[in-house]
Amino acid sequence: MPKDKGSDDGNRPVDKVSSIPRKKPKKNKYVKLEPDPDKTVTLEPAGEKHWWEIWQESQSIRSLFFDQEDQYAEMLPAQKVSEATAVFSRNRTWPSAYSQVRNRWDQFQVFAGLLENAVGDEYLRLNKFADDPCSAIQIYLSSYFIEKGLNFSPYACDIIPKLLFFYANYLLVNCILPDKEDNLHRALSIIETAKMELALFPTIGRTQPDHFNQTCKEVFNDPPTTTSMQISTVDAIDAPAQDESPDRTQVEVVAEEGTSTALSGKKRRRKGKQKSKKTEEIDFQAGSRSPILDPAVPAGDAVPDPMGGEKENQTTTTDSSWGDIEPSGWTTSPMADVNFFSGWGGASGSGWGSSALSPLAQASTTDKGWGDFPICPLSSSFVPAHITNSLPQSYVRGVVEHSVRRIKAIFSPVDAKMAKKIKHETDEVLDLVALEQELTRSYWTAVLEPWPRIESGSLITTNVPCILSSSKGRVDLQVVDQINIEEGSENDREVGKVKPHNCLTDEITIFLQDEPKECLKDGMGLGGTWVQLLRTTDCVRGGDGTGTECETRFWYAQDVLKIWPSYFVV
Structure with a gap:
C-alpha cells in the first residue's frame, strides 16, 4: 500500500511540491517611521514646508522695490525704509496667527518706528533706524530682547533671528539704503550670531551652575538657618510635657476586651455637613475597663494632678495639638504605650512626625516629620x-x-x-x-x-x-x-x-x-x-x-x- 508523501517511512526526502504561480504581495501604502531617539519628531502634513523655507525659495525671484528711479531718488532714507517695509509685509505669505510670526514682526516694527505707538515717538525711532540699522537690530536682539522677557521663550529665540535675517537681507538686496550696505552686512553678521547664541539660552539656564559648582556652594556656604517650623518641632520633642489648658477636651483612653475602637456612624455622616465645628466628639464602645499603667509609676501610687491635688495612676491623657509629646489625636489606639496606630505614620498619637513616649519607640524612630525630607538630592551626590x-x-x-x-x-x-x-x-x-x-x-x-x-x-x-x-x-x-x-x-x-x-x-x-x-x-x-x-x-x-x-x-x-x-x- 503506498505511503503518503508526508509519512516518515525511511530516510528518503519528501518530494518537492510543484510551485504554483502566486501574485506578488502589494507594497504597503504607509511607511513606518522610526525616529531617531535624539531628535524630536513633529507631525506635519506631507509636503508642507516651514515658513522660512518658503521665503527662502521665493527670495531670489522678487522684483526690485521701485521701477521708477526718479521717485526712488527723491525719497528721504526714513521714507524709503517705511515704504520698503510696507512692501515687505504685503509681498509674502505669512504663516497662521497661531505661529506668532506676524505678531513678533509687528513688535519689531513698533520698536523701529515703522508702526505707530502710544508714546508717539515713531518718527524719531524711524530716523535712528534709517541712520544706523545695525545698532537698532543689535539692541533689539540683546538688551531689548532680555528686557521684554523674550529670552525665556525658546520659540521666540528661534523665529525672531530668522525673521530679521529676511528683512535685513531684503533691504540690502533691493538697495533701499545704498550708503548703508556695510552697516547692513554687519547687521546680518549679528543676526547669524544671534541664531546660535539665543538658541543656547534655555540650555544654559538649566545647566548653570552645574553640579560641581553647586557642590562648592553646599560645602563652603554658611549653614542654612533653621526655620521656625523646624525649631518648634525640635523644641516640642525635647521639651517636657506642658500642662493642658482647662478648656481643652479630655479624652479617656481605655483598653477594650473583644471590641474595637470606631467612630459612630452618625458622626461620620455629619462630618461633611458640620464644617464649622472646631471639635468633634469621639465615641468609644465601652467594654470592661482596665487601667493602663505607666511603667515608671507603680500601680496605686499617687501622681500629681494638673488641676491640683493628687490622684491615683490611671489611663487619662490629654488631647494635644500637633507636635506635642503626649499620645493623642486621630485614631488614638488603646495601646497607648506602644503607639502602633496613633497619628499619621508617626510613632506617637500627637500628629505628624513627633516622637513617642516609649523608649523602644524612640530608639526605633528617627524620622522628624515630613519637613525633614529634602526636596531634591544634593548636588554633592553627583x-x-x-x-x-x-x-x-x-x-x-x-x-x-x-x-x-x-x-x-x-x-x-x-x-x-x-x-x-x-x-x-x-x-x-x-x-x-x-x-x-x-x-x-x-x-x-x-x-x-x-x-x-x-x-x-x-x-x-x-x-x-x-x-x-x-x-x-x-x-x-x-x-x-x-x-x-x-x-x-x-x-x-x-x-x-x-x-x-x-x-x-x-x-x-x-x-x-x-x-x-x-x-x-x-x-x-x-x-x-x-x-x-x-x-x-x-x-x-x-x-x-x-x-x-x-x-x-x-x-x-x-x-x-x-x-x-x-x-x-x-
Missing part, C-alpha cells in the same frame, strides 16, 4: 566622594563678587582618560596638590574676563561689579570709586602671596562639567555671584613660603542670574 571630602580640607571662601563676566576661553581637561583610570576610595581625602591635579584632569576650565572693558571712560550702569558682605579676602581698593562694596565685607584679609583682586581687570577661572561646555560659547556673558577659593595655607600667618607674589586662585559660580549674548549692548 560629584565623586573623594573630591567632595577634600574640598573643605584644602580651600576656604575668599572674595565674593557679583558681576557679569565674558567667557574668554574654555579649555578641555588635561588628561580625562587618566582620571577615569585612577580609582579612589569613597572616604579618601586628597591633599591640596593631588586635589588640584584631580580637578584639572577631570573637569573643563573656563576663563572669564570682566565685562565690559573700560574703553569710553564709563561703565554700563547695569553691570557695576559689587563686593558682597560675605566676602573675606583681599580686594584692590584703588578702583573702589568704580565698584560697589557692601558693608560687612572684609577686603584686607591676610592671604599670603595671593594677588589682590581687581574686579575691573582680573580674570577668573572656574571648573565646568562635560555637559555645560557644549552650550557655552566664547564671548557670551554670564552674570551672577563668583566666589574665590583660597587655599588653607594662604590664610596661615606667614604663608607656606613658596610661590610668587602675584598668584591667582580658582573660583566657582555660586549662582548664575543673567545670560548675555556676545553682541550685547544697551
Whole structure:
C-alpha cells in the first residue's frame, strides 16, 4: 500500500511540491517611521514646508522695490525704509496667527518706528533706524530682547533671528539704503550670531551652575538657618510635657476586651455637613475597663494632678495639638504605650512626625516629620566622594563678587582618560596638590574676563561689579570709586602671596562639567555671584613660603542670574 508523501517511512526526502504561480504581495501604502531617539519628531502634513523655507525659495525671484528711479531718488532714507517695509509685509505669505510670526514682526516694527505707538515717538525711532540699522537690530536682539522677557521663550529665540535675517537681507538686496550696505552686512553678521547664541539660552539656564559648582556652594556656604517650623518641632520633642489648658477636651483612653475602637456612624455622616465645628466628639464602645499603667509609676501610687491635688495612676491623657509629646489625636489606639496606630505614620498619637513616649519607640524612630525630607538630592551626590571630602580640607571662601563676566576661553581637561583610570576610595581625602591635579584632569576650565572693558571712560550702569558682605579676602581698593562694596565685607584679609583682586581687570577661572561646555560659547556673558577659593595655607600667618607674589586662585559660580549674548549692548 503506498505511503503518503508526508509519512516518515525511511530516510528518503519528501518530494518537492510543484510551485504554483502566486501574485506578488502589494507594497504597503504607509511607511513606518522610526525616529531617531535624539531628535524630536513633529507631525506635519506631507509636503508642507516651514515658513522660512518658503521665503527662502521665493527670495531670489522678487522684483526690485521701485521701477521708477526718479521717485526712488527723491525719497528721504526714513521714507524709503517705511515704504520698503510696507512692501515687505504685503509681498509674502505669512504663516497662521497661531505661529506668532506676524505678531513678533509687528513688535519689531513698533520698536523701529515703522508702526505707530502710544508714546508717539515713531518718527524719531524711524530716523535712528534709517541712520544706523545695525545698532537698532543689535539692541533689539540683546538688551531689548532680555528686557521684554523674550529670552525665556525658546520659540521666540528661534523665529525672531530668522525673521530679521529676511528683512535685513531684503533691504540690502533691493538697495533701499545704498550708503548703508556695510552697516547692513554687519547687521546680518549679528543676526547669524544671534541664531546660535539665543538658541543656547534655555540650555544654559538649566545647566548653570552645574553640579560641581553647586557642590562648592553646599560645602563652603554658611549653614542654612533653621526655620521656625523646624525649631518648634525640635523644641516640642525635647521639651517636657506642658500642662493642658482647662478648656481643652479630655479624652479617656481605655483598653477594650473583644471590641474595637470606631467612630459612630452618625458622626461620620455629619462630618461633611458640620464644617464649622472646631471639635468633634469621639465615641468609644465601652467594654470592661482596665487601667493602663505607666511603667515608671507603680500601680496605686499617687501622681500629681494638673488641676491640683493628687490622684491615683490611671489611663487619662490629654488631647494635644500637633507636635506635642503626649499620645493623642486621630485614631488614638488603646495601646497607648506602644503607639502602633496613633497619628499619621508617626510613632506617637500627637500628629505628624513627633516622637513617642516609649523608649523602644524612640530608639526605633528617627524620622522628624515630613519637613525633614529634602526636596531634591544634593548636588554633592553627583560629584565623586573623594573630591567632595577634600574640598573643605584644602580651600576656604575668599572674595565674593557679583558681576557679569565674558567667557574668554574654555579649555578641555588635561588628561580625562587618566582620571577615569585612577580609582579612589569613597572616604579618601586628597591633599591640596593631588586635589588640584584631580580637578584639572577631570573637569573643563573656563576663563572669564570682566565685562565690559573700560574703553569710553564709563561703565554700563547695569553691570557695576559689587563686593558682597560675605566676602573675606583681599580686594584692590584703588578702583573702589568704580565698584560697589557692601558693608560687612572684609577686603584686607591676610592671604599670603595671593594677588589682590581687581574686579575691573582680573580674570577668573572656574571648573565646568562635560555637559555645560557644549552650550557655552566664547564671548557670551554670564552674570551672577563668583566666589574665590583660597587655599588653607594662604590664610596661615606667614604663608607656606613658596610661590610668587602675584598668584591667582580658582573660583566657582555660586549662582548664575543673567545670560548675555556676545553682541550685547544697551
